[in-house]
Amino acid sequence: MIPSYFEFYNPVKILAGSNALDNLAYELMNLGAKSPLVVTDKGILKAGLLKVIKNAFSDTNIPFSLFDNIPQDSSDLIVKELSNVYRETNSDSLIALGGGSVIDTAKAVNILVTHESDNLFDFVGGDFLKKPLKPLIVVPTTSGTGSEATGVAVIKDSERNIKMGFSSQHLIPDVAILDPRMTLTLPPLLTAATGMDALTHALESSYCLQRNPVSSAFAYSAIQILSNHLVEVIKNPKDPQSRFALSIAAFLAGVGLSNSLAGIVHALGHATGGICGLPHGIAMNIFLPHGLRYNLGKVGDLIGELLLPLAGSEYFSEIPREERSKAAIQFIESLRDSLYHLVSLPRTLKEAQISKEDMNQIAKDAINDGAIAFNPEEVDFKDALNVLMMAYD
């Protein structure tokens, strides 16, 4: 099904594979950068990943500055502090080494330093940036958020304690370095959760309203890799081959998400995260099958087609067309069961210890989340509440 109009944009250069990071200096030169600021968090340093970066810079004449204080839930204050560091150190480019929070922070810092501004609030919203930003190279240390492929950043407003969203094609990083060494130390539970986030990006972007054939090609390929490798990585976390596969899948799914956006699963996840602090990947794991089921009436055929990349051609051809969408949902459910048995990744709100009392507020926030607009089926307050109840136990 080809839409009457669509847009697609993905200018990210990818360096993927073993020792990819060793090309860092060369990429900086391509971007005209001579003194980068590396931003990361304390966990990354503890995992010993800085050594790889240092090695990449040795014998290059490129000095770099390091800021390692980015918290899990980055805020406008950190962004401001960091842009002062950028100016003080006379940096001319940014390298984000970390997960979604680190990458989003780097994107926000880039807005401020490029526009020589101190006020992040001036830039909230979509399509507001009128000029290209400073060079940004991203080295993901998780495989899920896909932030290395998107033009979106989410930062907390420390005063009002709400999340601010920024989106612009200029926020898309210049280079993403997918080096298997960088994700080897990611704990299995986190790997499972971020992997389910990536799978949700791929699935929602291929059946929600902004889907298009180009972004679906990315999403399909992500689904195939994830269903082949996710459980394998959890069983064997030190296997660089399957770690590498997950990083590629997360990127592919991020491209899908960036161009086709998400739907009810993300809307519920953002709301539950905002109110109960439920980590995003866990929320995706909980809501995914319910979101698929909720949309069966409008896009059942499309969901049925997703069985092919999920389960492979042999299984797909055994299932009659009209049963494929249900089989796709069952496939996701059994994947969740496997992850639950391996690392206790919660499958229900109850398993995640979310209180029933919060349901009303979550439903209210979910229907006011941007992602809901792109869900194929309309979602009102009652609908959202129903889905939450189904996801409860």
Add this chain to the structure above:
Amino acid sequence: MVFIMSDHPYQTFPAGQRRGKKAIIRIAFFILGRSIQSASHFDKIIQTELNEWPDSFLLVYKVFPNGPELALCKKNNLLKRCKHTERDPDMLIYIKNVEYAFKLMTSQKGSVQAFIEHGAFLKGDVTIALSLIRILNRIQVYLYPRFLVKRLVKRVPKINMSSRYIGRLRLIFLGIPFGL
């Protein structure tokens, strides 16, 4: 053989105008503005939506870059057409070109579709944009027959038949002509 000599080996074209379509867009903006203003008087659900908007919130629809615009301001829980010259709008909905604005304003495209197709983009709080979409969905039920609304929205909002007809008459005879 005749050579036409010109000073330059190239031509320059000034930006043209699409006056006809722009005039229709202006009329449609007027009708939409008055309908929203009027419906916020009598539709309880629209009033509940508006309750959540900050007071004196200024919303502007604008056709990029210099086309017609519609400014709406929240006052006493009503959304009223207003002039905006002195201050920056709290929410700006940019429609990317005149053709698209024409399709949108003549209801060949729905408001969600406009965002999906990148025909419009938003500067401002998404929460309020979603609330606005719910308000517009209801106004379409008052203005148009069901078969048309079904093409524009994901699910037609439920408004019982008598309120629907009373609302429609009110918009046609009081709302659009007088803004009441």
